[in-house]
Amino acid sequence: MAAVTSASPFARASPKMIDAAAAAASGRPLKLLTLLLVVQGDRVLLGMKKRGFGMGKYNGYGGKVEAGETVLEGALRELHEEAGIKATDATPRGRMLFEFRGEETVMDVRVFSASAFEGEPTESEEMTTEWFGVDKLPFDRMWADDRHWFPILLDGGFFRGYFEFEKDKIVDGVLERTADADTALKAFGASK
Numbered sequence: 001m002a003a004v005t006s007a008s009p010f011a012r013a014s015p016k017m018i019d020a021a022a023a024a025a026s027g028r029p030l031k032l033l034t035l036l037l038v039v040q041g042d043r044v045l046l047g048m049k050k051r052g053f054g055m056g057k058y059n060g061y062g063g064k065v066e067a068g069e070t071v072l073e074g075a076l077r078e079l080h081e082e083a084g085i086k087a088t089d090a091t092p093r094g095r096m097l098f099e100f101r102g103e104e105t106v107m108d109v110r111v112f113s114a115s116a117f118e119g120e121p122t123e124s125e126e127m128t129t130e131w132f133g134v135d136k137l138p139f140d141r142m143w144a145d146d147r148h149w150f151p152i153l154l155d156g157g158f159f160r161g162y163f164e165f166e167k168d169k170i171v172d173g174v175l176e177r178t179a180d181a182d183t184a185l186k187a188f189g190a191s192k
């Protein structure tokens, strides 16, 4: 898996690129979102988004963090609402900032993984539920950033990144494997 990761053009972050991402993000309003990947052995649970933002794309489960809940609680709630299961060992893995050209707000996505859950994955109004082998992930039908950080996640690692999008294409980005989850949470340029 490490070979796949180092093949990512964004994985070789120069200090200059990191500074540029930090400058782009600093002071901008952040929208806090979660993304939870259920990884069990050599398979990953993904859902195809049936409506709204990212419609037609496969992704993990997640959404906006609501007032009064922690980020982890938000991640678990979204997984339950969208896939009908309760993860019992969710753990933070990464943080990604996404900027869309022409938009002031930067998406602040907190990525979690889990391997154990209660219940049966069940399609919801928002998402389907499908298992994919780790070697058969549908990257062509996922957000463009996913192919860059998934190998780190599957490898057991932690990561932080910043990607600038023009519609659904990446125009610039930086991705860094971090030593632990705490370091991943110190995203480029975000004040908290």
Ligand SMILES: CNc1ncnc2c1ncn2[C@@H]1O[C@H](COP(=O)(O)OP(=O)(O)OP(=O)(O)O)[C@@H](O)[C@H]1O
Residues within 6 Å of the ligand: 033, 034, 035, 052, 053, 054, 059, 060, 061, 062, 063, 064, 065, 098, 107, 109, 110, 143, 144, 145, 146, 165
């Ligand atoms: C740009 N590159 C990206 N790469 C990978 N994942 C991305 C993403 N951009 C957004 N995401 C995820 O997509 C979901 C949107 O959630 P979204 O439907 O907006 O939230 P929520 O369910 O609260 O909305 P509604 O209740 O329908 O308004 C949420 O998991 C978020 O982390």
